[in-house]
Amino acid sequence: MLNPIFISFEGPEGAGKTSVLNTLIAELKMQFGNDLVSTREPGGNPISEAIREILQPEEDNGMDKRTEALLYAAARRQHLVENILPALAKNKLVISDRYVDSSLAYQGGGRDLGVDNIWQVNQFAIDGLLPDLTIYLDVPVELGLARVNENRQGKIDRLDKESLAFHQKVRKTYLKLQSEFSDRIKIVDATQPLDKVIDDTRTLINHILEEKS
Numbered sequence: 001m002l003n004p005i006f007i008s009f010e011g012p013e014g015a016g017k018t019s020v021l022n023t024l025i026a027e028l029k030m031q032f033g034n035d036l037v038s039t040r041e042p043g044g045n046p047i048s049e050a051i052r053e054i055l056q057p058e059e060d061n062g063m064d065k066r067t068e069a070l071l072y073a074a075a076r077r078q079h080l081v082e083n084i085l086p087a088l089a090k091n092k093l094v095i096s097d098r099y100v101d102s103s104l105a106y107q108g109g110g111r112d113l114g115v116d117n118i119w120q121v122n123q124f125a126i127d128g129l130l131p132d133l134t135i136y137l138d139v140p141v142e143l144g145l146a147r148v149n150e151n152r153q154g155k156i157d158r159l160d161k162e163s164l165a166f167h168q169k170v171r172k173t174y175l176k177l178q179s180e181f182s183d184r185i186k187i188v189d190a191t192q193p194l195d196k197v198i199d200d201t202r203t204l205i206n207h208i209l210e211e212k213s
């Protein structure tokens with residue numbers, strides 16, 4: 001790896017991030033070995049994982065929505081300082097399952113806190129560090145939630161249980177961000193068969209790897 005590269009993955013519930021990342025991280029690990037750092041938000045280190053536990057209990061814990069936004073930003077700050085920046089400083093390829101666009105979409109859009117307000121809070125946290133590429137897996141809310149409810153073996157968390165209207169606002173915000181920042185945020189149609197979603201995503205990753213080499 002000659003140059004540092006930062007890629008984030010985004011999407012509403014059930015878009016297939018986990019499935020796509022499982023395949024592509026395994027492939028990239030073969031290619032890059034220890035030069036690949038695969039991480040997730042909220043999480044990646046003990047402090048951010050502890051915040052994740054507070055943010056994602058199975059039952060509603062009565063959390064105020066601004067508190068929620070601040071905790072995601074705090075977890076992100078620690079993730080940046082402890083995981084992302086040190087890896088980029090060593091010219092690694094960093095792939096994060098979610099980053100700042102999640103807060104813009106979920107807290108800014110879904111929770112109606114406003115994208116501009118969430119940008120402000122997060123600018124303090126990320127200090128200008130945006131991904132080189134953000135891959136947004138897009139799926140209609142009904143299909144994503146149906147996938148989650150029908151297929152997923154893991155726990156259903158607090159946000160999975162939010163209303164349809166909440167998830168519609170999340171997706172609408174993602175689509176708006178994608179059209180506003182189309183140089184950075186690339187959309188993949190996640191209604192396609194999984195193999196095709198993986199192919200399209202791989203193409204985007206190969207493109208940025210070539211561009212940055």
Ligand SMILES: Nc1ncnc2c1ncn2[C@@H]1O[C@H](COP(=O)(O)OP(=O)(O)OP(=O)(O)O)[C@@H](O)[C@H]1O
Nearest residue numbers: 013014015016017018019147151152190192193194
């Ligand atoms: N393109 C696809 N076509 C059909 N089923 C899919 C597709 N992508 C994912 N799935 C299925 O949908 C379910 C949810 O997928 P996955 O856990 O990868 O999504 P996710 O985006 O990580 O979800 P969440 O963010 O809510 O955890 C899984 O059972 C997975 O097999």
Ligand SMILES: Cc1cn([C@H]2C[C@H](O)[C@@H](COP(=O)(O)O)O2)c(=O)[nH]c1=O
Nearest residue numbers: 041042072098099102103106107159160
């Ligand atoms: C980073 C971040 C995450 N969220 C929400 C979005 C999801 O519901 C969960 C993360 O779980 P997943 O397995 O990656 O789907 O957390 C959020 O609301 N705001 C954020 O900034």
